[in-house]
Amino acid sequence: xKIAVYPGSFDPVxxxxxxxxxxxxxxxxxxxxxxxxAPPKNLLFxxxxxxxxxxxxxxxxxxxxxxAYSELTMDFIRRMGSRAYVRGLRMNSDFEREFEMALMNKxxxxxxxxxxxxxxxxxxxxxxxxxxxxAALGADVSRLVPDAVAQALKKKxxxxxxx
Amino acid sequence: xKIAVYPGSFDPVxxxxxxxxxxxxxxxxxxxxxxxxAPPKNLLFxxxxxxxxxxxxxxxxxxxxxxAYSELTMDFIRRMGSRAYVRGLRMNSDFEREFEMALMNKxxxxxxxxxxxxxxxxxxxxxxxxxxxxAALGADVSRLVPDAVAQALKKKxxxxxxx
Amino acid sequence: xKIAVYPGSFDPVxxxxxxxxxxxxxxxxxxxxxxxxAPPKNLLFxxxxxxxxxxxxxxxxxxxxxxAYSELTMDFIRRMGSRAYVRGLRMNSDFEREFEMALMNKxxxxxxxxxxxxxxxxxxxxxxxxxxxxAALGADVSRLVPDAVAQALKKKxxxxxxx
Amino acid sequence: xKIAVYPGSFDPVxxxxxxxxxxxxxxxxxxxxxxxxAPPKNLLFxxxxxxxxxxxxxxxxxxxxxxAYSELTMDFIRRMGSRAYVRGLRMNSDFEREFEMALMNKxxxxxxxxxxxxxxxxxxxxxxxxxxxxAALGADVSRLVPDAVAQALKKKxxxxxxx
Amino acid sequence: xKIAVYPGSFDPVxxxxxxxxxxxxxxxxxxxxxxxxAPPKNLLFxxxxxxxxxxxxxxxxxxxxxxAYSELTMDFIRRMGSRAYVRGLRMNSDFEREFEMALMNKxxxxxxxxxxxxxxxxxxxxxxxxxxxxAALGADVSRLVPDAVAQALKKKxxxxxxx
Amino acid sequence: xKIAVYPGSFDPVxxxxxxxxxxxxxxxxxxxxxxxxAPPKNLLFxxxxxxxxxxxxxxxxxxxxxxAYSELTMDFIRRMGSRAYVRGLRMNSDFEREFEMALMNKxxxxxxxxxxxxxxxxxxxxxxxxxxxxAALGADVSRLVPDAVAQALKKKxxxxxxx
Numbered sequence: 001x002k003i004a005v006y007p008g009s010f011d012p013v014x015x016x017x018x019x020x021x022x023x024x025x026x027x028x029x030x031x032x033x034x035x036x037x038a039p040p041k042n043l044l045f046x047x048x049x050x051x052x053x054x055x056x057x058x059x060x061x062x063x064x065x066x067x068a069y070s071e072l073t074m075d076f077i078r079r080m081g082s083r084a085y086v087r088g089l090r091m092n093s094d095f096e097r098e099f100e101m102a103l104m105n106k107x108x109x110x111x112x113x114x115x116x117x118x119x120x121x122x123x124x125x126x127x128x129x130x131x132x133x134x135a136a137l138g139a140d141v142s143r144l145v146p147d148a149v150a151q152a153l154k155k156k157x158x159x160x161x162x163x
Numbered sequence: 164x165k166i167a168v169y170p171g172s173f174d175p176v177x178x179x180x181x182x183x184x185x186x187x188x189x190x191x192x193x194x195x196x197x198x199x200x201a202p203p204k205n206l207l208f209x210x211x212x213x214x215x216x217x218x219x220x221x222x223x224x225x226x227x228x229x230x231a232y233s234e235l236t237m238d239f240i241r242r243m244g245s246r247a248y249v250r251g252l253r254m255n256s257d258f259e260r261e262f263e264m265a266l267m268n269k270x271x272x273x274x275x276x277x278x279x280x281x282x283x284x285x286x287x288x289x290x291x292x293x294x295x296x297x298a299a300l301g302a303d304v305s306r307l308v309p310d311a312v313a314q315a316l317k318k319k320x321x322x323x324x325x326x
Numbered sequence: 327x328k329i330a331v332y333p334g335s336f337d338p339v340x341x342x343x344x345x346x347x348x349x350x351x352x353x354x355x356x357x358x359x360x361x362x363x364a365p366p367k368n369l370l371f372x373x374x375x376x377x378x379x380x381x382x383x384x385x386x387x388x389x390x391x392x393x394a395y396s397e398l399t400m401d402f403i404r405r406m407g408s409r410a411y412v413r414g415l416r417m418n419s420d421f422e423r424e425f426e427m428a429l430m431n432k433x434x435x436x437x438x439x440x441x442x443x444x445x446x447x448x449x450x451x452x453x454x455x456x457x458x459x460x461a462a463l464g465a466d467v468s469r470l471v472p473d474a475v476a477q478a479l480k481k482k483x484x485x486x487x488x489x
Numbered sequence: 490x491k492i493a494v495y496p497g498s499f500d501p502v503x504x505x506x507x508x509x510x511x512x513x514x515x516x517x518x519x520x521x522x523x524x525x526x527a528p529p530k531n532l533l534f535x536x537x538x539x540x541x542x543x544x545x546x547x548x549x550x551x552x553x554x555x556x557a558y559s560e561l562t563m564d565f566i567r568r569m570g571s572r573a574y575v576r577g578l579r580m581n582s583d584f585e586r587e588f589e590m591a592l593m594n595k596x597x598x599x600x601x602x603x604x605x606x607x608x609x610x611x612x613x614x615x616x617x618x619x620x621x622x623x624a625a626l627g628a629d630v631s632r633l634v635p636d637a638v639a640q641a642l643k644k645k646x647x648x649x650x651x652x
Numbered sequence: 653x654k655i656a657v658y659p660g661s662f663d664p665v666x667x668x669x670x671x672x673x674x675x676x677x678x679x680x681x682x683x684x685x686x687x688x689x690a691p692p693k694n695l696l697f698x699x700x701x702x703x704x705x706x707x708x709x710x711x712x713x714x715x716x717x718x719x720a721y722s723e724l725t726m727d728f729i730r731r732m733g734s735r736a737y738v739r740g741l742r743m744n745s746d747f748e749r750e751f752e753m754a755l756m757n758k759x760x761x762x763x764x765x766x767x768x769x770x771x772x773x774x775x776x777x778x779x780x781x782x783x784x785x786x787a788a789l790g791a792d793v794s795r796l797v798p799d800a801v802a803q804a805l806k807k808k809x810x811x812x813x814x815x
Numbered sequence: 816x817k818i819a820v821y822p823g824s825f826d827p828v829x830x831x832x833x834x835x836x837x838x839x840x841x842x843x844x845x846x847x848x849x850x851x852x853a854p855p856k857n858l859l860f861x862x863x864x865x866x867x868x869x870x871x872x873x874x875x876x877x878x879x880x881x882x883a884y885s886e887l888t889m890d891f892i893r894r895m896g897s898r899a900y901v902r903g904l905r906m907n908s909d910f911e912r913e914f915e916m917a918l919m920n921k922x923x924x925x926x927x928x929x930x931x932x933x934x935x936x937x938x939x940x941x942x943x944x945x946x947x948x949x950a951a952l953g954a955d956v957s958r959l960v961p962d963a964v965a966q967a968l969k970k971k972x973x974x975x976x977x978x
Contacts (some may be wrong), residue, residue, distance in 0.1 A: 001816070001842055023928060027816055027899070045915055072300040084842070089914075089931060099904075103288040108302050113838060115906060116931035121774065121918055125592040137561040139597050164327065164353055186439060190410070192328055235626040247353070250427075252442060262415075266447055266614040271628050276349060279415060279442035284429055285936065398952040429940040434954050448610065451755040462725040465760050490653065490679055512765060516653055517684070573679070578751075578768060588741075590772055602675060605741060605768035610755055777918040789887040791923050 001028040003082040004115070007073050009039040012149045014131060016123030020088035023117045025061045033058065037070040044132055045157060057146040074109035090124055091115040093162045112150050136160075164191040165243040167278070170236050175312045176217045177294060179286030183251035186280045188224045190326040195243050196221065200233040207295055207319060220309040237272035252279040253287055299323075327354040330441070333399050335365040338475045339380045340457060342449030346414040349443045351387045358406050359384065363396040370458055370482060376440040383472040400435035415442040416450050461484075490517040492571040493604070496562050501638045502543045503620060505612030509577040512606045514550045521569050522547065526559040529615060533621055546635040563598035568586040579613055625649075641652040653680035655734040656767070659725050661691040664801045665706045666783060668775030672740035675769045677713045684732050685710065689722040696784055696808060709798040726761035741768040742776055788812075816843035818897040819930070822888050824854040827964045828869045829946060831938030835903035838932045840876045847895050848873065852885040859947055860972060872961040889924035904931040905939055951975075 006024055010017060022089040025031045033054055037047045045053070047068050058064045077085050087098065091116050096152075102114050126144055135153040142150040169187055173180060173196075188194045196217055200210045208216070210231050221227045232239040240248050250261065265277050289307055298304050298316040305313040328468040332350055336343060336359075351357045359380055363373045364370050371379070373394050384390045403411050413424065428440050452470055461479040468476040495513055499522075513530050514520045522543055526536045534542065547553045558565040566574050584634065591603050593649060615633055624630050624642045631639040658676055662669060662685075677683045685706055689699045697705070699720050703714045721728040729737050739750065754766050778796055787793050787805040794802040821839055825832060825848075840846045846910055852862045860868070862883050873879045886958040892900050902913065917929050941959055950956050950968040957965040 027928070051853075071296065072302050099933075100288045100290060101293055102933055103939075104293050104297060104307075106933075106936065107306060108297065113842070114933050115842075116933075118914075118917055118921075118929050118931075120248075121777065121921065124776075124918075125773070127589060127591045129571050130590055130593050134561065134593060134597065138564075143595075145598060188489075190439070190441075206355075235623065235628050238627075262444075263614045263616060264619055265444055266450075267623060267633075269444075269447065270632060271623065277444050278344070278353075280577050281428055281432075281440050281442070284432065284940070287429075287939075288936070354790055398949065398954050401953075426940045426942060427945055430945050430949060430959075433958060434949065447614070450613070450658050451610070451752045453752060456756050460724065460756060460760065464727075469759060470756075516765070516767075588770075591770055592776075595770075595773065602679070603770050604679075605770075607751075607754055607758075607766050607768075610758065613755075777915045779915060782916055782919050786887065786919060786923065790890075791887050795920075795922060 001084055003030045003032065003080060003084075003130055004028040005032045005034050005070075005077045005080055005082045005085045006087075007034040007036060009036050009041070009043070009128075009132075010050050010054050011039075011045050011128050011132075012050060012145065012152065013042050013057045013126060014123070014126050014145050014149070016088060016126040016144075017054075018057050018146065019085065019119045019123055020117055021058050021064060022061060022087040024115075025058075025064050028084075029063060030075050031061070031064045031086075032082065033064060033066045034073070034075070034076055034080075035068045037064065045152070049152065050122065051144070051147050053152060056148045072108065074105055074112055077112055078109070083111060083113055084113040085156075086115050086117060088119045090119060090127075091152050108114070164247055166193045166195065167191040167199050167245060168195045168240045168243055168245045168246055168248045169250075170197040170199060170232075170239065172199050172206070172291075173213050174202075174206050174208050174291050174295075175213060175218045175308065176285070177289050177291060177312070178307050179251060179253070179282050179289040180217075181220050181309065182277050182282045182286055183249065183267065183280055184221050184227060185224060186282075187249040187278075188221075188227050190278075191247075192226060194224070194227045194249075195245065196229045197236070197239055197243075198229065198231045199236070200231050208315070212315065216309070216312050216315060217310045222233040232277060235271070235315070237268055237275055240275055241272070246274060247278055249278050249280060251282045253282060253290075327410055329356045329358065329406060329410075330354040331358045331360050331403045331406055331408045331411040332413075333360040333362060333395075333402065333411055335362050335367070335369070335454075337365075337369050337371050337454050337458075338376060338378050338471065338478065339383045340449070340452050340454060340471050340475070342414060342416070342445050342452040343380075344383050344472065345445045345449055346412065346443055347384050347390060348387060350411050350441075351384075351390050351411040353441075354410075354486075355389060357387070357390045357412075358408065359390060360393045360399070360402055360406075361392065361394045362399070363394050371478070375478065379472070379475050379478060382474045389437040390469050398434065400431055400438055403438055404435070409437060410441055412443060414445045416445060416453075490573055492519045492521065493517040494521050494523055494566045494569055494571045494574040495576075496523040496525060496558075496574055498525050498530070498617075499520045499539050499543050500528075500532050500534050500617050500621075500635065501539060501641065502546045503615050503617060503634050503638070505577060505579070505608050505615040505633075506543075507511070507546050507635065508608045508612055509575065509606055510547050510553060512608075513575040513604075514547075514553050516604075517573075518552060520550070520553045520575075521531060521571065522553060522555045523560070523562070523569075523580065524555065524557045524566055526557050531546060532642070536643065542635070542638050542641060545637045561597070563594055564602055565585070566601055569597070572600060573602040573604055575604050575606060579608060580614075653736055655682045655684065655732060656680040657684045657686055657729045657737045658736045658739075659686040659688060659689075659721075659728065659737055661688050661693070661695070661780075662702050662795065662802065663691075663695050663697050663704050663780050663784075664702060665709045666775070666778050666780060666797050666801070668740060668742070668771050668778040668796075669706075670709050670798065671771045671775055672738065672769055673710050673716060674713060675771075676738040676767075677710075677716050680736075683713070683738075684734065685687055685716060685718045686725070686728055686732075687718065687720045688725070689720050697749060697804070701804065705798070705801050705804060708800045715738075724760065725766055726757055729764055730761070735763060736765040736767055738767050738769060738794045740771045741769060816899055818845045818847065818895060819843040820847045820895055820897045820900040821890065821902075822849040822884075822900055824851050824858070824943075825858070825865050825869050826854075826858050826860050826943055826947075827865060827960065827967065828872045829938070829941050829943060829960050829964070830870075831903060831905070831934050831941040831959075833872050833961065834848060834934045834938055835901065835932055836873050836879060837876060838934075839901040839930075840873075840879050842930075843899075844878060846876070846879045846901075847897065848879060848881045849888070849891055849895075850881065851884045851888070852883050860967070864967065866885045868961070868964050868967060871963045882886050886925070889920055889927055892927055893924070898926060899928040899930055901930050901932060903934045905934060905942075
């Protein structure tokens with residue numbers, strides 16, 4: 001594989017995402033992490049913040065770039081000159097939805113391949129949404145996210161409490 | 164079976180729904196497609212639009228009628244003079260919720276029977292919600308919905324982009 | 327529906343099976359319960375015993391017949407002059423295997439329809455295999471099976487203990 | 490176990506919750522039902538109403554207290570002087586999310602134990618959210634909730650219809 | 653809880669089982685580990701070996717005893733003077749079967765309570781059957797089982813290879 | 816990826832396997848299909864037959880080799896000079912077992928990466944075991960397997976019927 005894409009909303013990036021990006025980067029010449037601008041759910045961080053936090057989180061991986069996108073994921077992958085995208089496989093309730101989406105994507109783009117990588121056991125149950133719920137209530141999530149994200153979460157929720 | 168009811172929100176109707184309606188219509192004298200007015204989720208199309216698109220989609224089936232309803236589904240089925248309703252069985256994450264609802268319905272209406280039909284393999288992974296997400300981003304969904312729906316989706320999202 | 331088929335191994339018939347047969351019988355003119363001779367699992371009862379116990383269990387349903395079969399289930403359904411078969415929908419671990427089989431059956435017989443009926447909540451978790459395990463250890467399963475089956479199980483396991 | 494905590498949003502309490510509270514109360518000296526003030530979902534009843542309805546529902550259990558809380562559940566358990574919390578195990582689609590949350594909780598509070606109890610078969614498929622949907626449409630849910638809750642639901646939805 | 657029972661086939665005991673036994677022992681005065689003599693599957697170790705390996709594995713827990721049993725699990729629990737049994741909750745494919753069995757047990761023994769405990773994340777995916785498959789092929793499973801079990805597995809498979 | 820391994824029992828190879836092998840071959844320089852000699856289940860075809868049928872099935876793919884192996888899969892991958900193996904992702908009941916095995920493999924070989932590829936929708940529900948059950952009863956499986964396999968199945972079951 002020359003170029004692979006790792007798409008997601010990354011709101012915010014967790015150590016599980018970093019784990020998958022690291023594995024994917026080892027399998028291709030160039031990995032493009034695509035931060036999706038407008039997923040159909042409430043976001044905590046702006047697109048710019050999500051891109052910036054991801055950039056810091058993967059700065060040690062020389063062949064990884066981070067960019068935002070707002071079109072259909074399959075169109076983004078093609079625009080990047082790639083034919084394959086990567087998703088982390090977790091043992092969780094989102095799996096079937098993910099699967100459904102992947103099969104629908106095949107209808108729109110039968111030439112694009114999905115590669116699922118398995119993240120480490122310690123991140124199998126880590127999801128951005130649960131993480132945000134816990135952090136909002138003051139939980140110490142520093143073992144689950146990059147340092148910059150832990151600080152960004154603290155700042156974000158401190159601002160909320162002041163408001 | 165004399166009369167059977169096929170209830171749903173149909174927002175919008177897909178070829179998967181048409182598949183189920185066709186199978187159900189072959190098993191009873193008269194099939195009533197019930198378009199539920201106020202499901203607990205955001206709708207893209209108005210009740211009138213959903214009824215109209217469904218009517219066009221099943222116009223080739225002589226023993227099928229389409230009507231909107233706003234009461235408890237079990238009460239609607241009884242009002243239609245029926246004792247049985249039909250649902251499409253898909254291999255997806257909504258299945259357990261559907262099951263839960265069916266068992267609760269049994270508490271309210273133990274005399275009403277649920278018949279699950281299996282839709283074709285090609286529509287197993289087709290859901291209205293994923294379809295709308297894809298169409299909103301400009302995906303060509305014409306292989307997954309009736310023609311009138313494909314056009315209605317295009318118009319709807321073009322209007323949104325102009326807004 | 328004129329004729330419907332309810333296939334299974336019924337080793338032995340439980341009150342859950344009787345529940346489904348009763349519901350199915352109300353939806354068609356004639357219901358044929360097909361006892362499969364050689365399922366790929368160990369059987370406790372012979373084909374003749376399984377047919378006989380089923381016959382007694384549904385003897386109160388005037389439009390139900392019981393017969394054994396050994397060919398492909400889809401071929402049996404066609405031989406009976408039917409185009410539809412019935413399965414009980416339980417919330418259990420066998421569901422996905424059942425689904426897989428139903429979709430493979432579609433490849434062999436796209437003209438034959440599967441109807442899934444939902445058995446009563448009290449039988450949702452009842453399976454012949456667990457029942458046999460419990461009965462083998464002397465559990466009183468009389469609330470879960472027809473009387474004749476409770477007696478047959480007792481006799482069978484008493485004979486084993488003597489052996 | 491000296492003290493155990495049974496946390497939830499209880500919006501509103503159902504007979505399934507009462508079943509679990511009764512079982513849990515039999516296993517410890519003192520059970521504290523914690524009504525979570527601000528779960529990430531829309532609530533029908535205020536915190537005060539939810540606490541009051543729960544209090545009435547468990548008033549026959551001498552060793553059970555009810556109190557509201559708004560911090561991280563793990564922190565609430567510690568504040569109550571407990572090291573164990575109880576959850577009802579239902580065969581439903583929320584199970585995996587619950588599991589995910591429990592494993593994340595272990596990261597924040599490895600010293601706190603989760604005990605899952607199995608509620609009675611008749612409440613296996615009972616959820617507060619489906620109950621509210623049905624009650625909003627006028628379904629008679631009196632077999633599924635304590636009397637006071639049935640009345641509170643009627644009043645709540647009557648007020649809505651007048652509005 | 654005065655007395656609780658932890659039943660299983662333990663063929664052989666893994667660190668996941670030890671984890672659950674440790675948690676359960678902290679919740680009751682006396683924990684009885686019941687080694688089931690004749691589960692409906694092929695066993696690698698004899699009853700005596702399984703009891704002995706379990707005894708060594710929990711020898712550091714003063715309030716835990718190990719004994720074999722061959723009757724219905726519910727009857728064994730009653731014979732031990734207990735009213736509660738413990739099972740480890742793992743995120744795996746056996747869960748639904750376990751659930752089914754627990755609900756059937758309720759039919760035979762409605763007075764006996766099931767408590768599910770959650771084992772540590774690192775043992776979530778550990779099963780005796782997969783472990784045996786791997787060990788049979790020479791995998792080093794020493795991180796997943798007590799030392800005595802690792803040695804017993806080595807001896808067992810060395811003997812088989814010589815045979 | 817230079818070298819990837821696609822391990823399995825392939826008893827017999829189906830068009831679903833060929834689909835995955837084709838996708839995997841496009842992602843690496845050299846793909847080694849490993850036919851596992853002794854999986855813990857009953858086999859219909861001998862190792863030699865399974866290797867031969869697979870060889871014919873992938874003969875049009877220039878960078879694919881087929882070989883049998885009998886050691887631990889992770890050891891086989893290393894012996895082949897590879898660090899990655901490929902599995903087909905199907906929406907079926909085997910998924911969780913597969914996941915469990917993959918996480919256990921990580922304990923033995925943390926340096927080896929699993930890549931899951933998604934097979935075409937039409938093969939999502941195709942499994943070798945169901946296929947064999949159907950073929951044994953005379954079903955025409957020619958749309959689901961390579962021609963040579965269809966013939967081998969016919970011969971195999973004809974011989975059995977004569978026996």
